[in-house]
Amino acid sequence: xxxxxxxxxxxxxxxxxxxxxxxxxxxxxxxxxxxxxxxxxxxxxxxxxxxxxxxxxxxxxxxxxxxxxxxxxxxxxxxxxxxxxxxxxxxxxxxxxxxxxxxxxxxxxxxxxxxxxxxxxxxxxxxxxxxxxxxxxxxxxxxxxxxxxxxxxxxxxxxxxxxxxxxxxxxxxxxxxxxxxxxxxxxxxxxxxxxxxxxxxxxxxxxxxxxxxxxxxxxxxxxxxxxxxxxxxxxxxxxxxxxxxxxxxxxxxxxxxxxxxxxxxxxxxxxxxxxxxxxxxxxxxxxxxxxxxxxxxxxxxxxxxxxxxxxxxxxxxxxxxxxxxxxxxxxxxxxxxxxxxxxxxxxxxxxxxxxxxxxxxxxxxx
Numbered sequence: 001x002x003x004x005x006x007x008x009x010x011x012x013x014x015x016x017x018x019x020x021x022x023x024x025x026x027x028x029x030x031x032x033x034x035x036x037x038x039x040x041x042x043x044x045x046x047x048x049x050x051x052x053x054x055x056x057x058x059x060x061x062x063x064x065x066x067x068x069x070x071x072x073x074x075x076x077x078x079x080x081x082x083x084x085x086x087x088x089x090x091x092x093x094x095x096x097x098x099x100x101x102x103x104x105x106x107x108x109x110x111x112x113x114x115x116x117x118x119x120x121x122x123x124x125x126x127x128x129x130x131x132x133x134x135x136x137x138x139x140x141x142x143x144x145x146x147x148x149x150x151x152x153x154x155x156x157x158x159x160x161x162x163x164x165x166x167x168x169x170x171x172x173x174x175x176x177x178x179x180x181x182x183x184x185x186x187x188x189x190x191x192x193x194x195x196x197x198x199x200x201x202x203x204x205x206x207x208x209x210x211x212x213x214x215x216x217x218x219x220x221x222x223x224x225x226x227x228x229x230x231x232x233x234x235x236x237x238x239x240x241x242x243x244x245x246x247x248x249x250x251x252x253x254x255x256x257x258x259x260x261x262x263x264x265x266x267x268x269x270x271x272x273x274x275x276x277x278x279x280x281x282x283x284x285x286x287x288x289x290x291x292x293x294x295x296x297x298x299x300x301x302x303x304x305x306x307x308x309x310x311x312x313x314x315x316x317x318x319x320x321x322x323x324x325x326x327x328x329x330x331x332x333x334x335x336x337x338x339x340x341x342x343x344x345x346x347x348x349x350x351x352x353x354x355x356x357x358x359x360x361x362x363x364x365x366x
Contacts, residue, residue, distance in 0.1 A: 024314075032157035032158050032161055033161055034321065035158050035161075036157070036158045036159075036160075036161025036162040036165055037161070037162075037165055038324070039158070039162045039166075040161075040162050040165035040166040040169055041169075041199070041204075042204055042207065043064055043068075043162075043166055044166065044169050045200075045204075046060075046064060047060045047061060047064060047166055047169070050063060050064070057167060057170075058167060061163060061166050061167045064166065065159070065162075065163055068159070068162075069159070079230075082230055083230055083231065083234060086227075086228050086230050086231045087231055089227075089228070090228050090231055097256075097257075097260050100260060100263075177189070191331060191332065191335055194331045194334075194335070195327065195328050195331045198327040198328075198330065198331055199324055199327055199328075201292055202292060202323075202327060203323055203324050203327060205288075205291040205292035206240070206241045206291075206292055207241075208291045209240055209241070209283065209287050209288055209291055209292060210237050210238060210240045210241055210246075211237065212237075212287055213236065213237045213240050213246070213279055213282075213283055213287065214233055214234055214236065214237015214238060214240070215233075215237070216233075216237075216279055216282070217229075217232065217233030217236045217237055217250060217254075217275065217276070217279055218230045218232075218233030218234060218237070219233070220233070220275045220278075220279075221233050221254055221272065221275060224268065224271045224272055224275060225261075225262075225268065226254060226257060226258055226261065226272060227257065227261055228257050229254070231253075232250055232253045232254040232257060233250070233254075235249060235250050235253060236249065236250020236251065236253075236254070236276070236279075237250075240283070241303070241323070242300050242303055242304065245300070247276060247279070247280050247283075250276065251273075251276040254272050254275075254276065255269070255272055255273055255276075258272040258273075302326060302330065303322075303323060303326060306322045306323065306325065306326035306329075307319060307322045307323070309322075310322035310325065
């Protein structure tokens with residue numbers, strides 16, 4: 001006999017509250033396990049594919065770990081130092097960029113760039129602020145990130161957690177499935193499948209899109225000779241998960257830097273613009289349809305709200321979990337909305353058909 005609904009709600013509410021308090025209280029302690037679990041979930045389809053190719057689970061996990069270790073070493077030795085160097089140079093060059101922009105506007109639109117005008121004062125203030133505070137801000141961002149996600153976590157804890165979770169992923173899923181309450185197992189499995197579909201379609205697929213486009217933009221812009229191409233490409237790739245925002249911000253930054261660096265060389269400026277046009281074509285017609293597929297119901301405004309809310313409430317850890325949690329909340333919201341629209345609270349007595357009336361109507365029609 002199933003427990004009364006009120007008692008079930010009480011039990012599940014208490015369990016959810018205690019879990020939330022535990023996660024909030026542990027904070028940075030569980031960060032490596034959250035990151036490791038997320039990486040394992042991201043790589044599980046690759047491990048399954050390697051198993052279908054004939055490898056055992058342990059061999060597939062070791063293969064993925066070796067490739068990941070190699071990629072991490074290359075990233076640490078080659079990409080990150082260059083990224084930090086370009087960021088520092090961009091901050092140092094920002095006042096000169098704003099000075100040139102001011103001179104250009106003064107020559108082209110003298111009426112709005114008179115001494116003391118709002119536009120003139122704004123550009124001057126922004127340039128001086130970036131020069132005075134930009135280096136400090138960049139250093140603060142880098143040091144804060146390293147204090148939260150430090151070298152020990154990435155080098156030791158996260159890879160170990162990822163390895164063991166990836167190795168035992170299927171067994172853990174089966175174990176958790178065995179703990180589901182029998183009366184609600186079918187419903188919980190259906191919700192879990194929908195959540196997995198959303199996470200697979202958006203989070204896992206969109207992360208791949210961000211990495212591919214970020215690498216494409218960075219490499220192409222550096223080959224085009226853009227001085228800060230790695231920074232512009234990284235920003236465009238990181239913001240790609242919000243439709244159009246990554247291309248607009250990254251493209252505006254790259255074209256603005258190209259105008260500063262290549263002024264008068266319209267061919268080079270056109271090449272930079274063509275790189276972003278090509279990236280948008282590849283994303284919209286090839287990469288995103290292939291990796292993400294059809295819409296999974298995550299609106300860009302919902303993503304922005306989730307990132308802002310979780311980042312404000314939980315800091316860097318909140319930013320990490322914002323998108324997957326937003327996806328899960330979206331699935332649960334659609335489930336409860338569907339229950340409401342098909343229930344008596346919404347339909348009322350008029351929405352419920354009287355079986356006797358229905359049978360009488362069918363007899364008359366016959």
